[in-house]
Amino acid sequence: MFDKFKDECGVFGIFGHAEAANLTYLGLYALQHRGQESAGIASADGVRIRASRSMGYVNDAFDTETLAGLTGHLAVGHVRYSTAGESRLANAQPIVIDSAHGQLALGHNGNLINAGELRDALVNEGAIFQTSTDSEVVVHLFARSKAASVESAITEAIGQVRGAYSFVLMTKDRIIGVRDPHGFRPLALGRLGDAWVICSETCAMDLIGATYVRDVEPGEMVIASGSELRSVKPFAPAKHSQCIFEHVYFSRPDSYVFGESVNEVRTEFGRRLAREAGVPADVIVPIPDSGVCAAVGFAEQSGIPMRMGLIRNHYVGRTFIQPQQSIRHFGVRVKLNPVKSILSGKRVVLVDDSIVRGTTSRKIVRMVRSAGAREVHMRISCPPTISPCFYGVDTPRRSELIAATHTMEEIRKYLDADSVSYLSLDGLTDSVPDGKTRYCTSCYTGVYPVAFPRDEKAYLQLALKLNPAPSPSSAPQPVTTAGFDTDDLTGTAAEQLAGAGSSRSRRSD
Ligand code: SF4
Numbered sequence: 292m293f294d295k296f297k298d299e300c301g302v303f304g305i306f307g308h309a310e311a312a313n314l315t316y317l318g319l320y321a322l323q324h325r326g327q328e329s330a331g332i333a334s335a336d337g338v339r340i341r342a343s344r345s346m347g348y349v350n351d352a353f354d355t356e357t358l359a360g361l362t363g364h365l366a367v368g369h370v371r372y373s374t375a376g377e378s379r380l381a382n383a384q385p386i387v388i389d390s391a392h393g394q395l396a397l398g399h400n401g402n403l404i405n406a407g408e409l410r411d412a413l414v415n416e417g418a419i420f421q422t423s424t425d426s427e428v429v430v431h432l433f434a435r436s437k438a439a440s441v442e443s444a445i446t447e448a449i450g451q452v453r454g455a456y457s458f459v460l461m462t463k464d465r466i467i468g469v470r471d472p473h474g475f476r477p478l479a480l481g482r483l484g485d486a487w488v489i490c491s492e493t494c495a496m497d498l499i500g501a502t503y504v505r506d507v508e509p510g511e512m513v514i515a516s517g518s519e520l521r522s523v524k525p526f527a528p529a530k531h532s533q534c535i536f537e538h539v540y541f542s543r544p545d546s547y548v549f550g551e552s553v554n555e556v557r558t559e560f561g562r563r564l565a566r567e568a569g570v571p572a573d574v575i576v577p578i579p580d581s582g583v584c585a586a587v588g589f590a591e592q593s594g595i596p597m598r599m600g601l602i603r604n605h606y607v608g609r610t611f612i613q614p615q616q617s618i619r620h621f622g623v624r625v626k627l628n629p630v631k632s633i634l635s636g637k638r639v640v641l642v643d644d645s646i647v648r649g650t651t652s653r654k655i656v657r658m659v660r661s662a663g664a665r666e667v668h669m670r671i672s673c674p675p676t677i678s679p680c681f682y683g684v685d686t687p688r689r690s691e692l693i694a695a696t697h698t699m700e701e702i703r704k705y706l707d708a709d710s711v712s713y714l715s716l717d718g719l720t721d722s723v724p725d726g727k728t729r730y731c732t733s734c735y736t737g738v739y740p741v742a743f744p745r746d747e748k749a750y751l752q753l754a755l756k757l758n759p760a761p762s763p764s765s766a767p768q769p770v771t772t773a774g775f776d777t778d779d780l781t782g783t784a785a786e787q788l789a790g791a792g793s794s795r796s797r798r799s800d
Contacts, residue, residue, distance in 0.1 A: 301325030312361035336363030369398035401455030474509025561588025568712030576600035585672035635663030
């Protein structure tokens with residue numbers, strides 16, 4: 292709806308409850324903010340897996356009859372936003388397959404860096420893919436595994452993928468949660484009576500009355516198959532790279548993510564922002580809803596009162612019909628309306644969590660001015676976003692990121708603000724325990740913790756939304772397009788793109 296990085300996916304799993312599918316439905320409902328394109332649930336009763344997937348919101352994807360057909364005491368669910376693969380029903384998850392190891396259902400949050408490479412190898416060996424998602428390679432690798440047990444086959448399959456993954460998997464009689472060794476995406480573990488719950492965020496546990504126990508650790512696989520939960524760490528350890536953007540924007544503020552209260556972390560971002568970039572003002576105004584927690588912290592630290600000077604219309608959905616060009620300036624006003632009694636004649640500090648392109652922020656600043664504000668100061672509770680994400684988040688090309696292509700003064704002028712300041716990288720990482728050692732900050736630094744395969748030039752091109760990939764016969768060459776060249780990448784990604792060779796492409800979103 293606004294100019295933001297797009298959420299990824301949400302996963303949910305429950306073992307040992309007679310209402311497993313209904314509880315999964317509720318869990319997905321709580322995780323709806325992580326994906327709105329499709330929703331799916333698979334359940335099992337110890338004998339077989341049943342599944343239902345549909346495009347659209349959770350509320351629209353299931354009815355009482357569908358849920359009644361999803362019988363059994365274990366279930367996994369998924370809400371999807373397509374970070375890799377098109378938005379169509381075939382790509383909805385959980386993916387369910389039948390194999391020599393039995394049935395398997397899989398839900399994935401993240402993005403597999405080497406999926407294209409693995410997929411080509413599998414296709415060359417005769418595999419037939421049903422979807423265009425990166426996640427499907429895992430079920431093919433599982434099906435082809437010669438391992439003696441189901442769990443060994445899952446371990447062998449997941450051991451071959453690289454990148455970001457929080458998986459929930461289900462066989463006919465167990466659910467398994469797996470988090471990649473870097474721990475990019477969250478995955479939490481909880482209890483509901485004797486049942487085990489595994490899900491992306493704890494807000495899903497709150498809705499069903501489950502208790503948060505702990506996070507699934509980076510590189511850990513947890514298996515619920517009886518009253519006990521088993522834990523194994525079958526993968527080589529790696530430097531932890533938990534996505535700090537989960538705290539900045541993606542996760543719900545009522546969740547605990549990476550063991551921390553998102554609300555508290557976001558409020559601390561605001562306090563630090565006020566210390567770093569305070570300004571004389573009359574009122575702090577959050578840009579709802581994403582700027583509210585940071586604005587609370589900013590107001591607390593600065594002593595300037597916070598008022599809701601912008602009111603959001605919560606009933607603007609994806610079906611909103613864009614008006615004709617002649618009246619399109621109503622676009623932002625349909626979503627936000629300024630409160631003149633709060634803004635008129637005031638020096639206003641607008642607080643938001645992030646700026647991507649800057650287009651919406653500019654409209655909001657102008658709207659606040661038109662409501663009579665004397666001064667408008669923009670404060671952003673994260674550092675400038677200068678690089679795309681390859682770990683499960685949909686981001687625009689680098690040349691569209693305003694902070695990647697403009698100086699701070701140019702941004703201020705573009706936004707029509709009296710001043711603009713962002714939280715520093717140190718301010719961001721100092722707001723969470725082990726922030727400098729356990730978190731990914733690549734979209735602020737351009738330095739990427741997981742190397743890309745050297746033959747994945749086209750992957751990068753699509754991921755960065757560059758020009759089409761060259762033909763397979765083309766020699767490796769620097770990528771140059773209007774407004775974008777290899778200088779647009781920094782650190783390891785730039786080196787790898789410059790050295791990349793093949794023209795494989797899988798990412799189509
Ligand atoms: S690049 Fe940014 S959005 Fe992506 S995982 Fe890292 S911190 Fe999160």
